[in-house]
Amino acid sequence: MRVVTLPAPDDFDAWRDAARGLVADDVPAEDVVWQVGAESTDLFAATADPVPAPAPGAMSVPRAFLDLARNAILHSDPERFALLYALLARLRSQPKLLEDRADPLVRRLDGLAKNVRRDIHKMRAFLRFREMPEDDATRYVAWFEPDHHIVRANAAFFVNRFASMSWSILTPEVSLHWDGAALSEGPGAAKADAPDGDPVEEVWKTYYASIFNPARVKVGAMLKEMPRKYWKNMPETALVPGLLAAAQARESGMIEKARGAIGGNAQIAWEALREEAMGCTRCHLHRHATQTVFGEGPVTASLMFVGEQPGDQEDLAGHPFVGPAGQVFDRALAQAGIDRADAYVTNAVKHFKFEQRAKRRIHAKPDAGEIEACRWWIEQERMLLRPRVTVALGATAARSLFGKVMTISRERGRALRLPDGGSEAWITVHPSYLLRLPDKAQAEEEFERFVEDLRLANAAAA
Numbered sequence: 218m219r220v221v222t223l224p225a226p227d228d229f230d231a232w233r234d235a236a237r238g239l240v241a242d243d244v245p246a247e248d249v250v251w252q253v254g255a256e257s258t259d260l261f262a263a264t265a266d267p268v269p270a271p272a273p274g275a276m277s278v279p280r281a282f283l284d285l286a287r288n289a290i291l292h293s294d295p296e297r298f299a300l301l302y303a304l305l306a307r308l309r310s311q312p313k314l315l316e317d318r319a320d321p322l323v324r325r326l327d328g329l330a331k332n333v334r335r336d337i338h339k340m341r342a343f344l345r346f347r348e349m350p351e352d353d354a355t356r357y358v359a360w361f362e363p364d365h366h367i368v369r370a371n372a373a374f375f376v377n378r379f380a381s382m383s384w385s386i387l388t389p390e391v392s393l394h395w396d397g398a399a400l401s402e403g404p405g406a407a408k409a410d411a412p413d414g415d416p417v418e419e420v421w422k423t424y425y426a427s428i429f430n431p432a433r434v435k436v437g438a439m440l441k442e443m444p445r446k447y448w449k450n451m452p453e454t455a456l457v458p459g460l461l462a463a464a465q466a467r468e469s470g471m472i473e474k475a476r477g478a479i480g481g482n483a484q485i486a487w488e489a490l491r492e493e494a495m496g497c498t499r500c501h502l503h504r505h506a507t508q509t510v511f512g513e514g515p516v517t518a519s520l521m522f523v524g525e526q527p528g529d530q531e532d533l534a535g536h537p538f539v540g541p542a543g544q545v546f547d548r549a550l551a552q553a554g555i556d557r558a559d560a561y562v563t564n565a566v567k568h569f570k571f572e573q574r575a576k577r578r579i580h581a582k583p584d585a586g587e588i589e590a591c592r593w594w595i596e597q598e599r600m601l602l603r604p605r606v607t608v609a610l611g612a613t614a615a616r617s618l619f620g621k622v623m624t625i626s627r628e629r630g631r632a633l634r635l636p637d638g639g640s641e642a643w644i645t646v647h648p649s650y651l652l653r654l655p656d657k658a659q660a661e662e663e664f665e666r667f668v669e670d671l672r673l674a675n676a677a678a679a
């Protein structure tokens with residue numbers, strides 16, 4: 218029996234050092250007890266053998282394992298250390314084990330890592346600072362209750378985003394303090410230690426007003442999207458009654474005004490939107506997908522492409538159109554003279570829907586309810602970007618954008634008007650359709666038609 222006592226519940230380096238030594242010594246997973254400093258007891262320690270010293274370089278592990286382990290270790294599940302060690306030990310004889318997404322251990326650890334990623338994003342999206350006078354300066358203080366041990370892992374994000382402020386983030390486990398130059402840590406706190414009152418981050422209010430669509434207000438849905446736990450802390454909830462009351466009077470001019478108020482901060486608003494989407498649970502698809510795959514590209518793009526949903530590779534990479542369909546798309550864009558870096562590329566549905574067949578994840582078409590649930594995001598993306606032209610790649614994208622079934626063969630090749638107030642849209646086929654055509658000559662012909670559609674849309678956006 219070996220007992221490993223880690224100094225802190227999120228100490229990846231300590232876990233890695235111990236695991237390296239143990240694995241080099243061939244210690245089976247069931248012979249190791251993992252515990253964390255404060256919870257440790259001498260129950261096992263008296264009879265335990267020493268833990269071998271770290272053996273650097275003894276075993277090289279795939280990068281994907283390190284990525285998985287760095288996230289999973291932050292989970293609150295007390296078994297995480299042992300599970301990760303068991304996986305590490307198996308990787309010695311099964312170096313490709315991580316690719317086997319049907320393996321129960323891989324799946325379980327993937328699930329832990331996913332929960333952690335979502336918690337990290339929730340902290341970024343839902344934490345709100347309140348003002349606290351301090352000598353002759355102001356300190357911004359926020360209270361947050363994470364589900365997992367993510368606070369230290371998130372520190373760099375807050376330091377970067379709020380570099381010039383003095384702030385403290387209080388959580389039950391640990392407190393972070395930034396004075397504009399250095400980060401320090403303190404013990405956990407209670408909610409009562411943080412000030413009450415209005416949160417101060419004006420840009421959030423402006424952001425929220427800019428994406429508030431009175432025609433689609435569903436307070437219940439908003440509450441669902443922003444978990445109740447965080448709802449009470451957020452400035453935008455205070456805005457809701459006013460926005461609702463003024464809803465009838467406000468037309469799309471409201472959005473224009475709010476965007477003006479943001480003063481070119483569409484990028485910040487987009488980043489905030491993306492953060493929120495990372496924790497999306499609007500439909501069940503988030504349960505099995507690895508992550509939300511949000512749109513990408515400049516917020517100033519005049520051309521927006523909307524695909525169906527991320528595929529297997531997009532789900533793993535976290536970026537749209539990077540797999541086989543993405544390669545066809547890139548080739549067609551290049552032939553149409555469009556630089557992908559100038560366009561915004563997104564999907565109607567932001568999570569990968571698939572059926573697991575043995576070790577493979579087979580793409581499954583999103584249904585009407587899933588498309589509808591995800592329309593929330595595409596509408597926010599379109600409201601922020603206001604592209605001159607939106608191109609629907611395939612039937613799912615067309616259905617999402619137009620809110621009804623559209624026949625591609627009938628509608629392609631001409632400018633259409635979207636029901637959002639008449640902005641311009643084009644419909645064409647999905648690149649994966651071109652991949653499925655068995656006849657080479659037909660595939661080439663269809664590819665040329667696809668390129669021509671892209672060219673026309675691009676000319677309209679110019």
Ligand code: URA
Pocket residue numbers: 524525526527528531536537538539540542543564649
């Ligand atoms: N298919 C899509 O519709 N979108 C992607 O991102 C990848 C494949």
